[in-house]
Amino acid sequence: MLKTKDISHTYKGxxxxxFNDIHCQPDTHWLVLGNSGCGKTTLLHMIAGLLKPTTGNVEIAGTNISALPSNQLDHFRGQKIGVVFQKPHFVRSLNVEANLMLAQYLAGIKKxxxxxxxxxxxxxxxHKLKSMPNELSQGEQQRVAIARAVINGPKLILADEPTSALDDENSREVINLLETQASAQQATLLIVTHDQRLKDHFPNRIQL
Amino acid sequence: MNLLALSWKNITAKPLSTLMSLILFALGVGMVSLLLLLNKQLEDKFEKNLAKINLVVGAKGSPMQLILSSIYHIDFPTGNISLKEANFVKKNPLVRKTIPLAMGDSYKFFRIIGTNHDYPTLYETELSEGKLWEKDFEVTLGAKVAKDLGLKLGDQFVSAHGFGEAIMQHEQHKFVVAGILKPSKTVIDQLILTNIASIWKSHDHGANDDHNHEGHDHEEGHDHDHDHAHDKKDTPQAEDLDKEITSLLVFFRNPIAAIQLPRLINDKTDMQAAAPAFEISRLNEMMGVGQRALRALALVIILVSGFSVFISLFNSLRERRYELAIMRVMGGSRGKLFALVILEGLIIAVLGFVLGILLSHGAMEVLAYYMQESYQYEFTGKTFMKEEWWLLVGSLLVGLVAAVLPAIQASMTDISKTLSGN
Known part of the structure; x- marks a missing residue:
């Protein structure tokens, strides 16, 4: 499902x-652990196609996304990859429902x-369908972000420090929801975190 | 949800800065369009009323005043000329036709013009009811006169001396409405036409009449023939030669007249000859300076509004950099983000244009009301010009140019850097 081969990235100067090669099967859940500054986010961005690897390539569901031109990569990402970030960002002028509709529209999927x-x-x-994003609590915002990540039925769900800003209870809930949603669509789930609370929860771990 | 809906939401999400851009845009567009409207309608009026008149001969004074009073009936006449001298022009072999005009009286601000039947023919007017004047004190009304004053066939009225408020009335003589003309969209719509003898007679109060005319505007010479007896003739005859008229509209037999005739009249007689085409182009030139200044100001306002659109888009991009990055993550291409920002600029341009057009046409309607009162000329804001399509194209261009740089910046958003920079 997800294969990386010899990927590396060089920031200017x-x-x-x-990064070591990663190989994840469909419908498996993975935790990528590492301390701040070790390149967790860089890895996740390369896997999501947000950042081009300097060397090596990333293959998702049989497609080498590192070789895709920009437009096709955007399209592929919209349909096959869902991403949850540490801090949820939304289009502020749209309510929750419209934000999710926007995700469908941008991915080229029928409303x-x-x-x-x-x-x-x-x-x-x-009950939050018509709420504006900034009216929601942190935990609620993170849950809407999960909804947005899975709305188009992606094959790969990526999460970047999804729990670091949340308390224990919310953190547990977010992880549970991510796992449930991923299982429901038989997607591969890859969570990148330094949050040690999650360690025991995942049998599949990659240490950076 | 699509790009258009999203850009609309983005625009309405920051109403204040949008309003600012809109107002500036509307002001600029409105000013340009108002100038176009005014210019076009004025030119139309001037052109139409010119009616192929080659020359106007009248008393010495300002040639422009002579043109304005004799053709457009907006200024006061320069004075009177004697029939004898007028006939000198009429008999010149270079002259094909002349139409005499006698003025000085009015009824409720509408001017009464003594002339012959050639005058309504000149403007190709038709009768709506009744007939053209025949006997003394019979009048034929322009369409607007009849409509505004509610006069009907057979109605009678007393004229007032001068063109303004009825300070003194010629009560001895009553005018009778003999006919009403159809609307012609020319100056004749707001005139009361009669024969020249009626104008003379209404001033013919007898030698003892010692009214004085000081204190109100009217040309000299109208009331200097009080003892003269005259017969009822439609056009001035030989025995009226010491009578006076106000001016003479002259039509040339051939183009040489344009060179010879004005010089002859200006040098050899007490009259002056003024060429309407020349005077009107002079008038346009004089008004042109102000118009050009206003137009330049309007264009500056449009440019400033474009700049304000640019600044507000640029600022909003800084606030929106996360959501732009997120849109890329959700599958939005660079092209979509580019189009999104361009659309926001264009929507403001279109709204500004529509607002500006409404503004200018509304203002024109108000102006038309006041101009009608002071000039007796009809203007309207309920007309649209093809130039306004160009104005729309121009507005769209301004919106486009203002949005291009922000749009490029939006499309170049570095997703990874933005999202990892918290």
């Missing part, structure tokens, strides 16, 4: 950061209000 409603209610957010 710095030493290259090299589906029913899907939006069912995802939101599975995340206990059914």
């Amino acid at each position: 710095q030493q290259p950061i090299r 589906d209000k029913k899907r939006i409603e069912s995802i939101l209610s599975s995340l206990n957010l059914g």
Whole structure:
């Protein structure tokens, strides 16, 4: 499902950061652990196609995304990859429902209000359909971000420090939801974190 | 959800800065469009009323005043000329036709013009009811006169001396409405036409009449023939030669007249000859300076509004850099982000344009009301010009140019850097 081969990235004027090859099967959940500054986010961005590897390539569902031209990569990402970031960002002029519709529109998938409603209610957010993002609590915002990441049924779900800003309870809930949603679509889930609270939760771990 | 809806949401999410850009845009567009409207309608009026008149002969004075009073009926006449001298022009072999005009009286601000039947023919007017004047004190009304004053066939009225408020009325003589003309969109719509003898007679109060005319505007010479007896003739005859008229509209037989005739009249007689085409182009030139200044100001306002669109888009991009990056993550291409920002600029341009057009046409309607009162000329804001399409194209260009740089910046957003920089 997800294969990386000899990937490395060199920021301007710095030493290259090299990563060991990763190989994840469909419907498996992974935790990538590492301290701050060891390149966790760089790795995740390269896997998500947000950052081009300086060397090596990333293969997702049989497609070498490192070789895709920009437009096709955007399209591929929209349909096949869902990303949850440490801090959730939304289009501020749109409400929750419209933000999710935007995700469908940008990925080139048909508008589906029913899907939006069912995802939101599975995340206990059914009543927040018409709320503006900045009216939601941190935990709620992170749950909407999860909804947005899974709305298009991606094959790969990436999460970058999804719990670091949350308390224990919210953190546990977010991880549970991520795992449930990933399992529901048989997607590969890869969580990048330095949050030691999650360590025992995942049998598949990659230490950077 | 699509790009258009999203850009609309983005624009309405920051109403104050949007309003600022819109107001500037509307002001600029409105000013340009108002100038176009005014210019066009003034030119139309001037052009139409010119009616192929080659020359106007009248008393010495300002040639422009002579043109304005004799053709457009907006200024006061320069004075009177004697029939004898007028006939000198009429008999010149270079002259094909002349139309005499006698003025000085009015009824409720509408001017009464003594002339012959050639005058309504000149403007190709048709009768709506009744007939053209025949006997003394019969009048034929322009369409607007009849409509505004509610006069009907057979109605009678007393004229007032001068063109303004009825300070003194010629009560001895009553005018009778003999006919009403159809609207012609020319100056004749706001004139009351009669024969020349009626104008003379209404001033013919008898030798003992010692009214004085000081204190109100009217040309000299109208009331200097009080003892003269005259017969009822439609056009001035030989025995009226010491009578006076106000001016003479002259039509040339051939182009040489344009060179010879004005010099002859200006040098050899007490009259002056003024060429309407020349005077009007002089008038346009004089007004042109102000118009050019206003137009330049309007263009500056449009440029400033474009700049304000640019600044507000640029600022909003800084606030929106995370959501732009997120949109890329969700599958939005560079092209989509570019189009999104361009659309925001264009929407403001279109809204500003529509607002500006509404503004200018509304203002024109208000102006038309006041100009009608002071000039007796009809203007309207309910007309659209093809130049306004060009104005739309121009507005779209300004919106486009203002949005291009922000749009490029939006499309170049470095997703990874933005999102990892918290």
